[in-house]
Amino acid sequence: xxxxxxxxxxxLMEEGQEVQKVQxxxxxxxxxxxxxxxxxxxxxxxAQGWSRQDEDMRNMQILKGLFKKLDPTVMKAVGDVxxxxxxxFKYDFKRHLLLVKVIKCRELRSKDLxxxxxxxxxxxxxxxxxxxxxEKRTRVYPQTNNPKFDEIFAYPLTETELIxxxxxxxxxxxxxxxxxxxxxEVIIDxxxxxxxxxxxxxxxYNLNMETDLDVSGDLEVSVEFQHPSSLLxxxxxxxxxxxxxxxxxxxxxxxxxxxxxxLMFQTKELKNTVDPVWNETFEFEVALEELPQRYIIFxxxxxxxxxxxxxxxQVIIELMTFNPDHSLHDFFRLADLRNTERLKSKWAQxxxxxxxxxALVAHASSRHPTFLFQEHTGKKIVSVxxxxxxxxxxxRIIDGIPVK
Numbered sequence: 001x002x003x004x005x006x007x008x009x010x011x012l013m014e015e016g017q018e019v020q021k022v023q024x025x026x027x028x029x030x031x032x033x034x035x036x037x038x039x040x041x042x043x044x045x046x047a048q049g050w051s052r053q054d055e056d057m058r059n060m061q062i063l064k065g066l067f068k069k070l071d072p073t074v075m076k077a078v079g080d081v082x083x084x085x086x087x088x089f090k091y092d093f094k095r096h097l098l099l100v101k102v103i104k105c106r107e108l109r110s111k112d113l114x115x116x117x118x119x120x121x122x123x124x125x126x127x128x129x130x131x132x133x134x135e136k137r138t139r140v141y142p143q144t145n146n147p148k149f150d151e152i153f154a155y156p157l158t159e160t161e162l163i164x165x166x167x168x169x170x171x172x173x174x175x176x177x178x179x180x181x182x183x184x185e186v187i188i189d190x191x192x193x194x195x196x197x198x199x200x201x202x203x204x205y206n207l208n209m210e211t212d213l214d215v216s217g218d219l220e221v222s223v224e225f226q227h228p229s230s231l232l233x234x235x236x237x238x239x240x241x242x243x244x245x246x247x248x249x250x251x252x253x254x255x256x257x258x259x260x261x262x263l264m265f266q267t268k269e270l271k272n273t274v275d276p277v278w279n280e281t282f283e284f285e286v287a288l289e290e291l292p293q294r295y296i297i298f299x300x301x302x303x304x305x306x307x308x309x310x311x312x313x314q315v316i317i318e319l320m321t322f323n324p325d326h327s328l329h330d331f332f333r334l335a336d337l338r339n340t341e342r343l344k345s346k347w348a349q350x351x352x353x354x355x356x357x358x359a360l361v362a363h364a365s366s367r368h369p370t371f372l373f374q375e376h377t378g379k380k381i382v383s384v385x386x387x388x389x390x391x392x393x394x395x396r397i398i399d400g401i402p403v404k
Contacts, residue, residue: 081184081207082109083145085122085171088202089188091162091195098155098162098190100124102138102169103202108145111173111181117143119174120183126155127166127213140174165190171207185210212336215313217241217274219254219298219332223317225291225324231258231284233296235267237277238334244302244310251303252276252312258284258296269303294319300334311336 088101102122110118124136141147157165167188173181184207193201217240224232235254243249249272257264265282286294296319300312313334322328380397 081209083107083171083184083207084204085169085184085186085207086202086204087169087188088200089190089193089195090200091159091193093159093195096156096158098157098165099152100155100167101152102149104146104148104150105171105207106146108147108171108183108207110145111183116145118145118181118183119143120145120147121172121174122149123170123172124153125168125170127168128164142174159195162190162193162195168211168213169205170210182210184208187211209338211338212311212313214242215311215334215336217300217313217334219300219313219315219334220330221298221315221317221332222327222329223296223319223322224327225286225288225322227288227324229285229287231286231291231294232281233258233284234281235278235298237275237279238300239275239331241274241276241300241302241312241334243274244312248272249274250312252300253303254278255299255301256282256296258286258294260290260294261285288324291319291322291324298332311338314338 083105084107085105086103088103090099090101091097092099102124105120105122108118108120110116119140119142121140122138136153138149138151141149167190168185169188170185171183173183175181186205186207188205195201217238219238220236222234222236224234226232233256235256238252238254241250241252251269251271252273253269254267255264256266261284263284267278267280270276270278296317298315298317300314302310302312304310314337315332315334316337317328317332382397
C-alpha cells in the first residue's frame with residue numbers, strides 16, 4: 001500500500017512538473033507576442049513618423065478593442081453567471097487513465113447577498129457514467145472569487161472509451177445553512193483532444209448557465225424558399241420528447257424565429273403527449289441575398305398549468321448551406337442549446353449591440369475616459385463591464401501597445 005501511495009505521489013509530482021513546463025511555454029509565447037507587437041509598432045513609426053493624431057488613433061484602437069469585447073456576439077456568459085475555469089487534461093496510455101487537473105477559477109460571481117465573496121468548489125461528472133466512478137469534487141475555498149485548486153482526478157478509460165465521453169464541470173458556492181448555489185458550468189467534449197499529438201491540453205473555459213442533459217427527442221421540420229423573399233417553415237411534429245412531470249406526459253408547443261426578422265411564431269399547444277403532430281406553416285420575410293447570414297431557431301416547450309414552463313430543447317438550422325431552389329425536410333435532434341453562441345448572438349440582441357456602437361462614438365468624440373487618451377508607460381490592464389448585457393472586456397497595454 002505504501003509503495004503504491006509513493007508511486008502515485010511521484011506521478012502527481014511529475015504531472016505538476018509537466019504542467020509547469022506548459023506554463024513556461026505559455027510565458028515564452030506571451031513574450032514572443034509582446035516582441036512581435038513592439039516590432040510591428042516600431043515599423044509603423046519608422047515608416048509613417050509619429051504625431052498627436054497617430055497617438056489618438058492608437059488609443060482609439062484600444063477603446064474600440066474594449067467595446068468589441070463587450071459586444072453581445074462575443075459575450076462570455078448569460079444570465080447570472082460570470083467567470084472562467086482553467087483545466088488541464090492528460091491521458092496515461094500505459095495505465096489507461098484520463099487525468100484531469102482543476103487548476104483555478106477567476107472572476108466568479110458571488111450568489112451570497114450578505115457577502116461579495118463566494119465559498120467555491122468544483123464538481124466533476126463524466127458522461128456517460130464511468131463504471132464505479134463517484135462524483136468527484138475539489139475542496140471548498142472560503143471567501144474568494146478567484147480560487148486556486150490545483151487538484152488532480154483520475155478516470156479509468158480506454159483510448160476507445162474517450163471518443164464519446166464528455167466532462168461536466170460545475171462550479172458551486174458552498175452554503176452551510178442551505179442548498180449550495182450554482183456559479184457556472186462548462187461541458188468539455190473529450191473527443192476534441194488528440195493526446196497522441198499533444199500529451200497535455202490546458203485551457204481557460206468560460207462558465208455558462210446550466211445545460212440540461214436530459215433533453216431528448218427529434219423535431220421534424222421542413223423549410224422552403226419562395227421568390228422573391230418568402231421563407232416558409234413547417235413544423236410537422238416531434239418524437240420521443242422528455243416528459244418533465246412524473247405523473248403525466250408533456251403538453252408541448254413550439255416557438256420558432258429567424259433572428260433579424262423581428263418575428264416569432266408559436267404552434268398550438270397539444271395535451272398529454274411526447275409525440276406531438278402539428279403540421280403548421282409559418283412565413284418569414286427574408287431576402288435571397290440574406291439567407292447565408294440567417295438561421296432558424298426552434299424551441300420546444302412544455303406548458304405548465306402552475307406556471308414556469310419547462311424547456312424541452314432547441315434546434316438551430318443554419319441557412320448558409322440551404323439551397324433556395326430545393327426544399328428541406330428532415331428530423332433534427334433536440335438539445336439544450338441555451339449556452340451556444342447562436343442564442344447569444346447580435347441578431348437576438350440587436351438593440352444592445354446598437355447601444356454599444358453609439359456609446360463607442362460618444363466616448364471617441366469626447367475623448368473620454370481621459371486616462372485612456374494619454375501617453376501609456378509600463379504595463380496596464382484596462383477593463384470595462386456592462387451589467388445590462390452581462391458582458392465584460394479587458395485590454396492589456398504594455399508601453400502603449402495593445403497586446404493580444
